[in-house]
Amino acid sequence: MANILVYIEMDGDRPSVPSLEALGEGRRIASYLGATLGAVLPCATPPRYHEDDAIAVLSRHGADKVVLSPGPDLGLPTLHATHGHTLAAATDRMPPALLILAATPGGRDLAPRAAARLGAAYVPEPSVEYGPRGDLVLTRSVYGWAHRRRLAADECERPIVVTLTPGSYAPARGDEEAEVIVLDAKPQPPLVEETARARDAGAALDDARVVVVAGAGVAPEEFALIEELASALGGEVGVTRAAARRGLGSPEREVGAGGRRVAPRLYVACAASGSPEHLSGVSADAHIVAINNDPHAPIFRVATYGLVGEVAELVPRLSAILRETAS
Amino acid sequence: MTTVVLLRRLRAHPDGSPAPDVVGSCDAAALAAAVALGGEVAVVAAGPEREDEALRFALRRGAGRAARVWGDGLAGVDYHGVARVLAAAARRLDAQLILTGDSSQDEGQGAVGPAVAEVLGVPHLTSAVGVAVEAPSVIATRRERGMVRTLKLPLPAVVTVRATAAPLPPPADGVPDVEVWDLAALGIETRELKHRDRCLGRPSPVRLHGKTTMLREPAELVARLRAEGLL
Numbered sequence: 001m002a003n004i005l006v007y008i009e010m011d012g013d014r015p016s017v018p019s020l021e022a023l024g025e026g027r028r029i030a031s032y033l034g035a036t037l038g039a040v041l042p043c044a045t046p047p048r049y050h051e052d053d054a055i056a057v058l059s060r061h062g063a064d065k066v067v068l069s070p071g072p073d074l075g076l077p078t079l080h081a082t083h084g085h086t087l088a089a090a091t092d093r094m095p096p097a098l099l100i101l102a103a104t105p106g107g108r109d110l111a112p113r114a115a116a117r118l119g120a121a122y123v124p125e126p127s128v129e130y131g132p133r134g135d136l137v138l139t140r141s142v143y144g145w146a147h148r149r150r151l152a153a154d155e156c157e158r159p160i161v162v163t164l165t166p167g168s169y170a171p172a173r174g175d176e177e178a179e180v181i182v183l184d185a186k187p188q189p190p191l192v193e194e195t196a197r198a199r200d201a202g203a204a205l206d207d208a209r210v211v212v213v214a215g216a217g218v219a220p221e222e223f224a225l226i227e228e229l230a231s232a233l234g235g236e237v238g239v240t241r242a243a244a245r246r247g248l249g250s251p252e253r254e255v256g257a258g259g260r261r262v263a264p265r266l267y268v269a270c271a272a273s274g275s276p277e278h279l280s281g282v283s284a285d286a287h288i289v290a291i292n293n294d295p296h297a298p299i300f301r302v303a304t305y306g307l308v309g310e311v312a313e314l315v316p317r318l319s320a321i322l323r324e325t326a327s
Numbered sequence: 328m329t330t331v332v333l334l335r336r337l338r339a340h341p342d343g344s345p346a347p348d349v350v351g352s353c354d355a356a357a358l359a360a361a362v363a364l365g366g367e368v369a370v371v372a373a374g375p376e377r378e379d380e381a382l383r384f385a386l387r388r389g390a391g392r393a394a395r396v397w398g399d400g401l402a403g404v405d406y407h408g409v410a411r412v413l414a415a416a417a418r419r420l421d422a423q424l425i426l427t428g429d430s431s432q433d434e435g436q437g438a439v440g441p442a443v444a445e446v447l448g449v450p451h452l453t454s455a456v457g458v459a460v461e462a463p464s465v466i467a468t469r470r471e472r473g474m475v476r477t478l479k480l481p482l483p484a485v486v487t488v489r490a491t492a493a494p495l496p497p498p499a500d501g502v503p504d505v506e507v508w509d510l511a512a513l514g515i516e517t518r519e520l521k522h523r524d525r526c527l528g529r530p531s532p533v534r535l536h537g538k539t540t541m542l543r544e545p546a547e548l549v550a551r552l553r554a555e556g557l558l
Contacts, residue, residue, distance in 0.1 A: 077471055080441065081450045081480060105471040108437070109453045116442035119407065124436060142434050147341055191450040195466065196477035203473040233558070241352065251490075257432040258352030258490045260470075266557045276432040277352055287557055289548065290539075305548055306541045318545040322558075325549065 002035040002097040005067070007087055008058065009078050009106055010042065013050035018102030018166035020061050025128060025164055026100050027062030027172035032130055035097065039063035039178070040090040042071030042083055055180055062174035067094060070187040078106025080113045081192035087114055089185035096159055103163035103263075115161035123151055123162045127285060138162060141284040144276025145302040165263050165283045167209075202252030202260060210235025211264040213255055215272025216242035217292070218311055223248050225315045226270055232322040238262065240278045256281040271311045274299025291315065328366040328462065331422035332358050332390065333413050333443065335372055336381040338433045346433065349384045353428025356491045360458040361426050362389035363493035369394065371416045373401060373409050379505045386502035388495045393503070394420070398510035400517025408520035410442030415513035417443065422483065424465055429454050429487040437487065444485035451485040452478060458486055 006026040008019045030037035039058040043051050055066045071086035101107035103125050115122035126138035136153040212230040230237045239249035241256050256278045263283035270291045290303035300306045334354050337346035361368045369392040370385040372378040382393035396412050417425050430437035444451035457468035464479045467486050542548050552558045
């Protein structure tokens with residue numbers, strides 16, 4: 001029977017929420033395809049008490065097997081340079097047809113390298129569809145939402161490595177106690193050393209459920225309107241590269257290929273044309289609301305809802321209605 | 328010290344419209360970071376002649392040497408094959424530090440940098456927003472869980488760059504030619520590059536169309552968003 005492996009990142013001494021979401025989708029895929037679902041749990045050597053709790057959590061969330069793989073001490077960031085051997089030992093023991101990681105900063109560092117090592121196809125942050133013939137279809141947006149690539153898993157002759165967007169998948173439940181496999185691989189010293197740490201001024205954007213972004217068409221005196229709309233929506237403010245170059249917002253709040261990646265449910269793009277540079281920083285399952293005075297702007301091809309008009313007129317009206325009708 | 332930057336010409340849209348820029352914003356940031364480090368900067372691309380445009384872009388902005396690798400066996404290979412070729416080129420250039428963009432705004436896969444590191448058996452770090460060298464280490468900053476973490480990695484290493492504070496130098500004239508290397512010069516046989524592009528998914532992507540609901544009034548938008556549970 002084919003193996004599906006999910007790499008579990010720890011948040012303190014518990015499996016992280018994005019990893020449990022990835023495990024949940026792994027459970028659904030494994031049940032659909034009749035595969036065995038293994039959770040790869042990095043552990044200190046020798047295993048400590050909290051790992052019993054983590055194993056129980058992973059059982060309750062649908063793992064058939066928990067692979068305890070020696071890793072570095074808790075507290076080091078998840079990266080290939082710290083946890084690569086932890087994952088490699090597990091994929092050597094249980095070669096996966098599908099390896100799933102949460103698309104966290106750590107997961108995105110580990111996943112492509114694991115794919116290269118496995119000779120696998122690599123599909124970052126696809127949407128997962130269950131085909132009519134018992135097949136699995138992975139679709140991802142490319143060229144900044146303008147096109148999609150579609151990979152049918154049964155047409156791929158090699159393993160597949162995917163990352164799943166945090167916040168987009170529900171955890172699953174399991175009743176059976178997972179079988180525990182303890183790997184006796186020797187822990188490797190981390191290749192990386194953390195020498196300093198500072199607060200990230202734009203970090204609130206990473207987990208924001210609502211993001212309002214100012215594009216190149218927002219005038220400096222209109223930026224406060226964008227901030228007011230974000231506040232009325234309980235969301236965060238971002239800027240496109242074109243807007244950031246004109247001095248709007250702060251560089252830490254730039255969204256796009258060279259800025260932050262965001263994965264909100266609702267993304268309000270104000271006077272942004274919808275360039276690939278910009279939209280490749282927005283998770284493909286966000287619902288986009290586009291406000292733009294150009295009815296032919298490319299953003300209207302990918303938005304869920306569109307309003308044609310001036311930011312100075314529409315944005316304050318939108319904020320006012322939200323405030324007035326707030327429950 | 329030699330820094331090698333791996334570049335790729337942004338691809339034209341599948342519908343035929345040209346790419347808006349020569350190189351992606353992450354690749355441009357990787358080049359800017361390499362030039363700002365000082366030392367020798369060489370740029371490498373794998374592909375047909377159109378890649379020369381990306382390499383000349385880099386030569387005009389501070390790179391001292393450029394090489395393009397091409398051979399029949401490279402057409403249509405996926406990131407594994409590209410990574411093998413780029414790794415061999417970086418080795419030939421005696422690279423201590425290899426920089427490349429974190430992901431491109433066309434395909435956005437972000438696989439080549441880590442795959443090159445895998446071929447070379449060296450450590451890698453993705454998504455850097457700052458790069459410095461303190462031999463024998465590279466120091467990179469990276470955003471994670473509300474923090475900007477400064478991480479030190481031993482050289483040789485691969486670092487993929489998202490952004491950098493260093494601007495690209497203004498374009499200069501009178502730059503050297505792009506060298507063209509064939510696969511044999513790197514000791515690579517065509518049959519080693521076996522994986523083909525199909526595992527990326529269908530080669531002609533599907534266009535998204537016609538799903539936008541155009542509204543007239545902000546009130547209508549608020550009502551729709553509330554009804555869908557998006558607020």
